[in-house]
Amino acid sequence: MIGRSQVALTLAITAVGCPGRQPSPPPTASTPVPCLGDSDGFQEPPASGVAFLIDRSTLAGPESGLDVNGDGRADGMLNRAWGYGRTNIDATLMQEIESGRQLSALEIAGLCAPFSGNDPAVTLKLYDAMDVDGDPTTTFCGDRERICSQLAVPRYALSETFPYRTEPGSLTAGRAVFSGEAPLPFAIGPSTSLLLSLHHSLAAVTLPADLSEIDDGMVCGTLTVAALADMALARDCPPAAFCLTARDADDPSSLSAADRLALPPAYQPDVDLDGDGLERYQVDFFASPRTVTCHDGDGSLVAEPDCLHSGRMADGFSICFSFHAVGAVLVISD
Numbered sequence: 001m002i003g004r005s006q007v008a009l010t011l012a013i014t015a016v017g018c019p020g021r022q023p024s025p026p027p028t029a030s031t032p033v034p035c036l037g038d039s040d041g042f043q044e045p046p047a048s049g050v051a052f053l054i055d056r057s058t059l060a061g062p063e064s065g066l067d068v069n070g071d072g073r074a075d076g077m078l079n080r081a082w083g084y085g086r087t088n089i090d091a092t093l094m095q096e097i098e099s100g101r102q103l104s105a106l107e108i109a110g111l112c113a114p115f116s117g118n119d120p121a122v123t124l125k126l127y128d129a130m131d132v133d134g135d136p137t138t139t140f141c142g143d144r145e146r147i148c149s150q151l152a153v154p155r156y157a158l159s160e161t162f163p164y165r166t167e168p169g170s171l172t173a174g175r176a177v178f179s180g181e182a183p184l185p186f187a188i189g190p191s192t193s194l195l196l197s198l199h200h201s202l203a204a205v206t207l208p209a210d211l212s213e214i215d216d217g218m219v220c221g222t223l224t225v226a227a228l229a230d231m232a233l234a235r236d237c238p239p240a241a242f243c244l245t246a247r248d249a250d251d252p253s254s255l256s257a258a259d260r261l262a263l264p265p266a267y268q269p270d271v272d273l274d275g276d277g278l279e280r281y282q283v284d285f286f287a288s289p290r291t292v293t294c295h296d297g298d299g300s301l302v303a304e305p306d307c308l309h310s311g312r313m314a315d316g317f318s319i320c321f322s323f324h325a326v327g328a329v330l331v332i333s334d
Helices: 077-081 083-098 225-229 257-261
Strands: 010-015 050-059 103-109 119-131 149-154 169-172 175-180 184-186 196-206 213-224 231-233 244-246 280-284 291-295 316-333
Touching: 050 083, 050 213, 077 083, 077 316, 103 316, 119 175, 184 213, 213 225, 225 231, 225 257, 225 316, 231 257
Parallel strands: 010 119, 149 316
Antiparallel strands: 010 149, 050 103, 050 316, 103 119, 119 169, 169 175, 175 196, 184 196, 196 213, 213 316, 231 244, 280 291
């Protein structure tokens, strides 16, 4: 789910204690350390918190998302619009996890010991993961309730970049919601798919008393109109999969994801990213060539060629993913 990018740390996974391997005690979930001062974990180095690996991810239900646009209701406009492909999207996300192509690790930093389920400020950090032996069957133990691996952060990467991290959030009764300022990179589908950016992202986790898993996890954010105008459903996508690819701008018959959203019932942006009201657009599918009309948040016409890419069309569509994660061990490797 979380996409690989040059700004995200690459993690290596060293398998231990799995079938066909030399016997070794499986790693146990890391535990919080006593708080030092008022640490919220934001500046703490990787591997200092409690780590997890996402083992299941799905497109969230249309009414179960987080409040991305601040209207007090669950969001997920693309969850409703792409509901027809939910089965394929879910299957694609699981294929990518089970194949080892998209492994995502999370760390909750700043937790205090003993863990009570309540903490005034903790930070969520996300990392890309990679199985160094190339064998995805060794990542999870047979029961899939825990991983048979340690997640290693290469020491050389620590001086060059930092993992994606949210603003500190408050943990109450084991539940916390985090907000991220920087765009969150992610992907749906194989490596041929686009690397996308979720703006105005939110993440929520529920931690049990033994810190063995993340249950009821969710990541939400916004895909901009311009980003959707640059992508299309891949024609060479494997069967029973959902793949986004770059739209062929030289093919006038090619429908972008933004074009498809304008088909009845005509979904419109629901997240105001530039603070001037929600932008709107319409597509005339009967015109030759196809034409698009855009209106800024104040209702004025955006009279520019290719108006979906205008700086005035800054808003986007909310989308949410549900996930579950199992406890892991994060270590620094040389």
